[in-house]
Amino acid sequence: MILSPFEWTIAKRYMLPGRGEAFIALVAGISLVAVALGVAALVIVMSVMNGFRAELFDKIVGLNGHAIVNAYGGRLENWQSVLADVRKTPGVVRASPLIEQPLLATFNGRVEAILVRGNTPQDIGRIQPNVKSGRLIDLQPGSGNVAIGARLAENLGAQIGDTITIINPAGRSTPFGTVPRQVAYQISAIFEIGVYDYDQAFVVMPIPDAQTLLLTGDSVGMIEITTNDPDKVGEILKPLAERLQGQAVVTDWKTINASLFEALAVERVAMFVVLSIIVLVAVFNILSSLIMLVRAKTRDIAILRTMGATRRSLLKIFVTTGFVIGALGTLTGLLLGFVFLYFRQPIVNLVQLVTGQNLWDPSIRFLTELPSRSDPVEIGVISVMALVFSFLATLYPAFRAASTDPVQVLRYE
Structure with missing residues (x-):
């Protein structure tokens, strides 16, 4: 919609009402x-929701792989042949044996539930970017060294070099019953994955040490799989699942974390719909300000019509006036949203300091910091939606202005 110099001049005049029209200017500003x-709220909430999903996916799937091969009974005896079969499956980029078992750990009289994780040297090396203190290289088979999560270290009050005791209830049998197996390990590294549940429970050690602790011989508990496309993991591993029927079950990340990611997806859609309604309500202010402007400018409109202004010109003038308000609001909202996202963690910390409330408890929200990841497509959709709503809000007042009869107006005014 291209405006002529005359139409643009009138539109600019109506965008900046005079002194006698301060109330109209106030409504337009509102x-x-x-x-x-409304736009800022949409951008912030959708970016945070995307950040939640992306961070959880990166941390959970990055640590556990895209799928797990679980043996029936918890022990995979012929894991070497199964591992070779998994690695030959098209679409699989990495596969490694894994032992995972919930146990107890004690230190200085404190007891915590832990998840012992036996990994290969290559998988242990993947934790290196998350190490806060200590050295992972000391985790060698038979060394008696382990790496533990940062929250677990805090709960136990343990530091690098301290010795913790891991208790395995499946110990040795005696005439007085089963005596739990207790093995001491030295802490050689403390890591922080960023997922609270992992950081408060994981104790990582080499696979041979985990086998010795759990008395499982040469067996492993599962095989961890990473594919070239996590969204198609089910299709990629379907042939493998069929070959392992009766021996093991293949469970992908969608099934393991189904409740969490489905809840996030539902909440994401619900928040988008609710906040879209807020934007829709906001553009009704544009509608009301334009209606008041048309009522205030009825005499001017009649004079313009008698001077030769066409209905089309008046339509374009008032549509432009309202649309510019919506466009400026959308642009301001985008800038406001991006500024908030950039300073999101300091803002959360400031609100916590002022209110005295813990707004971001990692034990509840899984992650230690407020995440954010903006999707350009979503940002575009939000912008287009706000502009379309703004445009639609201008149509009724613009048509009212264009349909003004100059004869009737000038006769009585």
């Missing part, structure tokens, strides 16, 4: 602010 806040 409209701009309302649209900006």
